Amino acid sequence: MTAAAKNEKYLPVDEVCDRYGISRQTLWKWKRADDTFPEPVIIRKRQYFSEYDLAKWEATRGGRDPDLDGKLVGLKPVSSVITEYDQLVAALTDRRNKLGISSIELDARSGMQEGYTSKLENFGRPQGRGMGPEIFPLWLGGLKCGIVLVDLPRRPRKKKQDAEA
Incomplete structure (x- = not known):
């Protein structure tokens, strides 16, 4: 090919x-x-x-990015393109680390229950859990970041296990 x-x-x-x-x-x-x-x-x-x-x-x-709407000019990207949930979790964890705040401090800043950030960041592990519509804006707000959707030139590839299911 x-x-x-x-x-x-x-x-x-x-x-x-x-x-x-x-x-x-x-x-x-x-x-x-x-x-x-x-x-x-x-x-x-x-x-x-x-x-x-x-x-x-x-x-x-x-x-x-010259293709982004002018309203975004001047805002600094804090991650690369995210197309999967685990990439989102990794980007938010990296953001917390770059801000130099602990997961407990993020819980306090965002209004989440103590220990909840740790559960979110360990998604897929036994102690981890996903986020719902109530928690997502709290997590983002505590990190002072937002999500921007952009058109990708092509559809992201699926992982092998997704294709086999």
């Missing part, structure tokens, strides 16, 4: 330059200077960049 067969949208070099408001020369400088910048795919002797790979690169850099 070739890269172009992944059902992704590929952008020609000019569209990538327009996306970031840069010249071709700057694009190639970025590519040389940043080993995390997506590699182009060659299709009929022309170079194209995966829009999905560009979005992932943007998320890791914490910069402004």
Whole structure:
């Protein structure tokens, strides 16, 4: 299977330059200077960049995504793209750790019962539990963050066990 067969949208070099408001020369400088910048795919002797790979690169850099609504400009992303519940739990746990607060302090800040953050962060383990509609906004509020939904260039892949079920 070739890269172009992944059902992704590929952008020609000019569209990538327009996306970031840069010249071709700057694009190639970025590519040389940043080993995390997506590699182009060659299709009929022309170079194209995966829009999905560009979005992932943007998320890791914490910069402004030019496709986001202007109301989000200036807000700092605190995670990469989240497509599964365990990624959400990991991102919220990482956020708590970066803020330097304990799970008990988060319980107090958010108004959750003492020990509840620990149960949420250990989802899938015997002592863990999921969250419901009452707890979700408390957890986010205690961490001073919110969730933003974005269109992904393609549907996230399912895990093997999901596909077998």
